[in-house]
Amino acid sequence: QVHLVQSGAEVKKPGASVKVSCKTSGYTFTSYAMHWLRQAPGQRLEWMGWINPGAGHTYYSKKFLGRVTITRDTSATAAFMELTSLSSEDTAVYYCAATGDYSYFDHWGQGTLVTVSS
Amino acid sequence: QSVLTQPSSASGTPGQRVTISCSGSSSNIGDNYVYWYQVLPGTAPKLLIYNNNQRPSGVPDRFSGSKSGTSASLAISGLRSEDEADYQCAAWDDSVTGPVLGTGTKVTVL
Numbered sequence: 001q002v003h004l005v006q007s008g009a010e011v012k013k014p015g016a017s018v019k020v021s022c023k024t025s026g027y028t029f030t031s032y033a034m035h036w037l038r039q040a041p042g043q044r045l046e047w048m049g050w051i052n053p054g055a056g057h058t059y060y061s062k063k064f065l066g067r068v069t070i071t072r073d074t075s076a077t078a079a080f081m082e083l084t085s086l087s088s089e090d091t092a093v094y095y096c097a098a099t100g101d102y103s104y105f106d107h108w109g110q111g112t113l114v115t116v117s118s
Numbered sequence: 119q120s121v122l123t124q125p126s127s128a129s130g131t132p133g134q135r136v137t138i139s140c141s142g143s144s145s146n147i148g149d150n151y152v153y154w155y156q157v158l159p160g161t162a163p164k165l166l167i168y169n170n171n172q173r174p175s176g177v178p179d180r181f182s183g184s185k186s187g188t189s190a191s192l193a194i195s196g197l198r199s200e201d202e203a204d205y206q207c208a209a210w211d212d213s214v215t216g217p218v219l220g221t222g223t224k225v226t227v228l
Contacts, residue, residue, distance in 0.1 A: 035217070044222035045157055045206055059215045095162060102174055103153045104208065104217045108162035 002026040004096055004109035011115045012086050019082040020112045022096030027107075029077035030054035033099040036070055036081040040092040048094075050104075051079060086116045122146065122207050122220035129226040130197045138223045140190045140207035146218050150210040152190040154183055157204040157222070166205075167192060194225070202227045 007021040022034065035050040049060035051070045058070050069082045079096055093111040100106025123141040130136040140152065154167040165174055167183035170190065180196045190209075194201055207220035 037219075039157070044204070045155070045163060045219055047208075047217055047219050050216055061216065062214065097162075102168040102172075103165050104210070105153075105155070105163065106165065111162060 002098065002100070002107045004098060004107055006094075006096060006109040006112045009113040009115070011117065014087055014116060014118055016086050016116075017082060017084040018086060018114050019080055020094050020096075020114070022079045022081075022109050024077045024079070024098065027098070029072075030074055033104065034070075034072065034079040035097045035099070035104055036068075036079075036094065037097060037105070038092040038094045040089070043092075048081070053079065083114075086114075088116050090114065091116045122209065122218055124205075124207060124220040124223045126221070127224045127226065129228055130194075131228045132197055132199065134197045135193060135195045136197055136201075136225060137194075138192045138205055138207075138225070140192070140220050142188050142190075142209060142218070144188060145213040146188075146209040146211040147185065147190055148188040149212060152183065152185050153208045154181075154192045155206050155208065157206055163206070197227055199227050201225060 003025045005023045010018050030053045033050050036048045039045045048064050051058045053072045067084050072079045095111050096109040097105035098107040128136050151169045155163040157163045166181050170185040171183045182193045184191050206222045208217050211218040
């Protein structure tokens with residue numbers, strides 16, 4: 001059974017960075033893409049970027065290019081998303097989502113609330 | 119930034135049929151499969167439709183999807199109170215080498 005477990009909630013000050021982890025189990029980590037998305041309060045779900053865990057190649061949404069970095073640790077079967085230069089507009093629940101047999105976002109982490117506040 | 123356009127809201131009474139549209143371009147919907155997700159507050163999104171019109175096991179056949187050209191639709195027939203949620207479409211976009219998501223539609227059951 002596929003499981004994605006994310007790191008806990010974070011509170012950050014404006015200008016800081018945050019790094020969210022996503023620990024996986026139950027499948028071959030390097031065989032399926034890992035995406036990162038977020039949902040701000042009252043807003044739609046937004047796609048941020050994805051990584052090919054096997055090759056390590058990354059692709060980012062233009063909106064977050066330059067501020068987001070997605071990495072992986074294949075030995076730990078985990079993916080990471082770091083977002084820099086945080087502002088209040090980055091307050092959101094951040095999700096990792098693994099591609100599966102049906103779609104880009106078949107399997108989801110439980111979400112990590114990142115609050116940016118002075 | 120690429121985005122798929124959806125109406126902001128849709129509504130119906132129990133038992134009615136509601137249709138949600140999703141408009142894109144040749145680089146996304148026109149050339150790739152469309153997916154639909156149900157988004158409820160505080161929970162991870164749920165896949166409703168994949169490959170334009172296929173339902174994963176466990177999704178009621180009240181949900182159906184279709185695609186024509188650069189647009190797609192999700193239909194919910196026999197509307198139920200538990201269908202009250204946000205719905206977002208998604209499709210791969212060749213110009214960004216990644217998926218693009220819809221603007222989201224909030225469905226209200228009157």
